[in-house]
Structures are given as structure tokens and as C-alpha cells.
Amino acid sequence: MVTIQSVTKKYGNSAKAAVENLSLALVPGEIFGFLGPNGAGKSTTIKMIVGLLSQDTGTITVDGHDTLNETVLVKQRIGYVPDEPLFYEKMTANEYLQFICEIYRVPNEARQERIVRWAKRFSLHGVLDDQISSYSRGMKQKLGIVTALVHEPRLLILDEPMVGLDPKSAFILKEVMHEFCEGGRSVFFSTHVMEVAERLCTRVGIIMNGSLIACDTFHALQERSGSGDLSLEQLFLEMTDETE
Ligand SMILES: Nc1ncnc2c1ncn2[C@@H]1O[C@H](COP(=O)(O)OP(=O)(O)OP(=O)(O)O)[C@@H](O)[C@H]1O
Numbered sequence: 001m002v003t004i005q006s007v008t009k010k011y012g013n014s015a016k017a018a019v020e021n022l023s024l025a026l027v028p029g030e031i032f033g034f035l036g037p038n039g040a041g042k043s044t045t046i047k048m049i050v051g052l053l054s055q056d057t058g059t060i061t062v063d064g065h066d067t068l069n070e071t072v073l074v075k076q077r078i079g080y081v082p083d084e085p086l087f088y089e090k091m092t093a094n095e096y097l098q099f100i101c102e103i104y105r106v107p108n109e110a111r112q113e114r115i116v117r118w119a120k121r122f123s124l125h126g127v128l129d130d131q132i133s134s135y136s137r138g139m140k141q142k143l144g145i146v147t148a149l150v151h152e153p154r155l156l157i158l159d160e161p162m163v164g165l166d167p168k169s170a171f172i173l174k175e176v177m178h179e180f181c182e183g184g185r186s187v188f189f190s191t192h193v194m195e196v197a198e199r200l201c202t203r204v205g206i207i208m209n210g211s212l213i214a215c216d217t218f219h220a221l222q223e224r225s226g227s228g229d230l231s232l233e234q235l236f237l238e239m240t241d242e243t244e
């Protein structure tokens with residue numbers, strides 16, 4: 001589904017790589033949680049997968065398509081929610097979503113039904129005709145999620161998607177992520193919310209200073225720690241502790 005092989009990325013003349021020799025593979029049906037301290041390289045990795053940044057070395061493929069050479073085929077397959085979704089705020093949400101459907105070539109007759117269906121799911125249907133500039137932060141986050149879903153991608157990539165969501169919306173999003181993976185589609189998301197990762201993910205990867213320091217199921221990480229009852233939060237804090 002997604003294969004990342006020996007990927008390294010440096011920004012500008014920086015001496016240190018933001019992502020260093022990263023390899024991981026996402027299998028169909030998986031919800032993969034990407035964890036790591038601030039500045040670890042999560043967003044950089046995500047931007048390379050979705051084609052917003054180019055890696056310096058290594059390869060990334062999505063459904064076998066190279067992210068550097070087959071950009072359109074890659075983008076067609078991906079629904080992406082950035083860490084700070086940006087919109088044309090003068091548009092209404094409905095106009096904006098119609099525009100997104102146009103870009104992704106969603107068949108005309110399917111557009112409105114899909115927009116309304118996803119907007120309803122996130123309680124945005126009553127404000128679809130409002131200008132996006134009038135939306136609250138959480139409403140914009142939900143619109144970003146709906147934007148990523150309307151073209152029915154094969155792969156959902158979310159960068160800290162829970163930020164700003166109220167409890168019900170966060171619950172719905174978790175439900176949607178779960179449903180999305182049924183039938184073999186996959187989700188890759190970054191989060192700082194360990195409880196969400198612990199409960200939702202089939203596997204988690206932990207990145208630190210640009211390098212992947214762990215990549216496994218929560219239970220395998222527990223076993224490896226020698227203590228079967230540590231929470232993911234406790235494991236994460238232990239693994240990423242730099243004070244020793
Ligand atoms: N546009 C940029 N120009 C230069 N350096 C950058 C840029 N974006 C990120 N970096 C650097 O790359 C490293 C990784 O940043 P990245 O945004 O990928 O971290 P992150 O894991 O997403 O962190 P956070 O949890 O805070 O979102 C950091 O050292 C950061 O300072």
C-alpha cells in the first residue's frame with residue numbers, strides 16, 4: 001500500500017536530516033499510528049508520502065506508484081488532512097467541496113450526495129452554505145477531513161487529525177477511520193494522543209530525531225519492554241526519554 005525505503009530528507013543547508021534512512025511498509029487494511037516528539041519528523045514524512053516534499057534519497061511508493069515520478073496517480077489514491085488545513089475561505093464549504101470534486105474528477109451525479117453524506121457525518125450539513133471564513137477552528141478541521149474523503153481515496157493520511165475536535169467529532173473520526181480500513185483500505189496518521197493510538201492502531205511507529213526507533217503492534221512493544229501492562233503512553237515516554 002505504502003512503501004518507504006531508506007528515505008532521507010534535509011531542509012535547505014541544515015546539517016541534520018529531518019528524516020534519516022526511514023523504511024517502513026503499510027499493509028492493506030491497516031491503521032498505522034505515527035508517533036514521536038515535536039520536531040521528530042512526522043509531518044516531513046507525511047508531506048513526502050503525499051507529494052508535497054521530495055526526499056533527497058530513497059523511494060516512496062503508493063500502491064506501487066512512485067511519489068516522485070507518478071505524482072498524479074499517487075495523489076488520486078490519497079486523501080490528506082494536513083496539520084493546518086487551508087481553504088479558499090471566501091468560498092462556502094459546499095462550493096469548496098464541489099471544487100475539490102472537480103479536481104479529483106468525481107462523477108457529476110455523485111458529487112452532491114457524497115458531499116452531503118460526509119458533511120452529515122461530521123454535523124456540517126447545516127453550515128455547508130456558509131462561508132468557510134465563518135467556521136470555527138474545529139469546524140475547519142472537520143471540513144478538512146470531509147475534503148479528504150469525498151473523492152473516495154484508497155489511502156487516508158492524517159496529520160494530527162484530533163486537534164481541535166470536540167469529543168463527539170473525535171469519536172466519529174475514529175469510527176470513520178475504522179470503517180475506512182474495512183475492505184482493505186489503509187490509514188496512516190500522526191498523533192500525540194497515546195490513548196487513541198493504543199486503542200485504534202493495528203501498528204504504531206515511533207520516530208525520534210528523524211529515525212524510526214520502534215515499529216510494531218502495541219502488544220509486541222509491551223512484551224519487548226519486559227512488562228506486559230505498560231500503557232502506550234508509558235512505553236512512549238520511556239522510549240523517547242533523552243535525559244539519561
Ligand atoms: N520548512 C522547514 N524548513 C526547515 N526546517 C524544517 C521545516 N519543517 C520542519 N523542519 C524541521 O524538520 C524537523 C522535523 O519537523 P516535522 O515538522 O517533520 O516534525 P513533527 O514530528 O511533525 O513535529 P510536531 O509534533 O511538532 O508536529 C524539525 O527539526 C523541524 O525544525
Ligand SMILES: [Mg+2]
Nearest residue numbers: 042043044083
Ligand atoms: Mg507535525
